Amino acid sequence: MLSKFKNNSFFSKKKNLWITLAGVTLLAVGGFYAYQTFMVTPDVEDAPVMQTAKVRQGDLTLYASGTGTLIPAAEASFGFRSSGQLLSLSVSVGDTVKAGDLLAELDNTAEKIQLQQAERTLAELTSPASIASAKQALALAEREVSDTKKSLAYQISWAVLKSEEKVAEAEEALLLAKESGDSAKIAEAEATLENAERVLAGNWDYYENHYIPENFKVAATRSTPSYIATPTEFDILEARAAYALAQAELIEATDYLAVIQGDEIPEGATGSMLANFASAQLNLISAQENLDATRLYAPISGIMMSINAQVGDTVGASAIVTIADTSESYLEIFLDETDWGMIAVDYPVEVIFDVLPEKTFSGKVVQVDPALYTAQNTAVVRGIVRLDDASFSGSKPPVGSAAAVEVIGGRAEEAILVPVEALREASPGQYTVFVMVDDEPKLRVVEVGLQDLFYAEILSGLEVGDVVTTGIAETE
CATH class of the missing domain: 1.20.5 (Single alpha-helices involved in coiled-coils or other helix-helix interfaces)
Incomplete structure (x- = not known):
């Protein structure tokens, strides 16, 4: 193991x-x-890749998008100028009316009676009998002027009276000459006045030394010797006042006759008869205005948009009807405040209504508010667009229709275009580009027109087909 x-x-x-x-x-x-x-470390680095773009021809449009609402050319909401019971109503919502048409009327029996009385009073003052009486009064006034003038002339002599009239005329002429500022006219008027005053002084001298002894000598009687009954100062003043009064009454009688025959009342005219006539005229005007206040007339031509009363209702001065003039189509538009520079009067506009989404309408800006408009706690640019009526082939959209709006801030057709990345701003408003020539970028000055976020219009310096650089591509 x-x-x-x-x-x-x-x-x-x-x-x-x-x-x-x-x-x-x-x-x-x-x-x-x-x-x-x-x-x-590698001995050789990868070469950078140059990005390029070819100059092309196309259309460039600058626009600002917003919203709008169709509004009438004019709109009026109004009511009676007095209160009362609605007697008649001559129109309905949707009716077309013209300016001056009678729309409704209140019970105005009392106002009609007042007008009839005022018309009768004025008619009596201008009747043939009244005119004949005024002519008679004028003739009497003319006779009174003649008689009082003779009485005054007897007191002071015709020579003195005529000389006084000449002095008065010369004084008036001098005032007019001074108002004109003409030195030659002033000198002439002063000389005329001086001569008239000299003649008057001579006539007064003759009056005292010859006229009085010859015309106011009282012959002697058994009990009294002869004497000179020289006119007293009071006698002369009384004669002057009577003559002035007669002249004033003649002017009043002349003016009154002219007025009741149809002439205008002269400025500054006086007289009790003239005052009565003027009062009768004012009463007639007031009665007519009171009657008109019970009638509702259309102030503009247009379509009846609303009626907020019925026959029999008691109404006051508040608005009960609205008329809209739709003869021309306008759009109230709103743009974002950042588009302030993209809208101005006469800029073209394209509009698409929500109720007609398949059709584009054209128009033109006619008004831009000078200050930002606050809507729903947001500051916006407000403008008014007038729509081209020729673009409405059928019936117009109803007032209040919402729409999408594009304000054309600039448009270039068949323009030479380059990507905005190709532009190099050499100085404010001055641009250059690098153009590829024989595979080498060459600097070239260009004139730039419209620009958006992607393309720029080239007015001069490039041709269609040129290749420009737009940057360097990053490589790993």
Whole structure:
């Protein structure tokens, strides 16, 4: 048993030796491979790969997307200007009306009576009999002017009276000349006034020394000697006042006759008769306004959108009807505030309504709010778009229709395009590109037009088919 055991031990030791030698060999091969792989630096590195793109021709469109709602060209919500019971209603929702059409009326019996009374009063003041009476009053006023003028002329003499009138005319002419600022006219007016005053002074001298003794001498009687009854200052003032009053009444009579015959009331005109006539006119206007306040007229042409009252209801001044002018189609649009620079007046717009998803409508921006608009606690850009009515082949979408909107901020058709990665900004607004010539990149200055996130329009400097670099590809 022992011998057998020894023999087995020998063979076991020999087997372990071979296993050990094999392991050493594997370790040596693995170490050499690791050294070659991780420790030895290659003599030549891989060359970088140049990325390029070919210049092509195509369309480039810049746009901002948003939402919109169809709105009328104009809208009016209104009611009566007085309160009362609704007597009649002449329209229904959906009816087309014109500006000035009578839509509804309140019970206005009292207002009609008031208007009739005012019309009758004014008619009486302008009747043939009233006009004849005014003509008679004018004739009497003219006679009174003539009589009071003669009385004053007797008191102060015709020469003095005419000279005073000349002085008054010269004073008025001087005021007008001063208002004009013309030095020549002023000098002429001053000379005329000075001459008129000199003539007046001479006539007063003649009046005192000759006119009074010749015209106011009282002959002697048995009991009294002759004497001069010189007009007193009071006598002259009284005569002047009577003449001025007669002149004023003549003006009033003239104005009144002209007015009741159809002329406008002159500015600054006075007189009790004229005041009565003006009051009658105002009463008529007031009565007509009171009656009109019981009638509801359409302020604009359009479609009746809503009526919030029925015949028999008691209504006040609150709005009960709404009219929308849909003769032109407008869209109220909203864009994200980051698109502020993508919208301006006259920019074209493309619209797709939710109710007509298969048709695209065109329009143009007509208004952009100068400040951001807050909607649902979000700041947005608000604008108004006028839609091209020619794009509506059939009936228009209803007011309030929602739509998707694209504002075209720029469009280039059949333009020369390059990827934006090809552009190098040399200075603000100045760009260059590297063009591959004979497999070598050559720097070239280009003029850039529109740009979006992916492509840029080249206005000059490149041709279709040119190859430009867009960067270096990373290699492992």
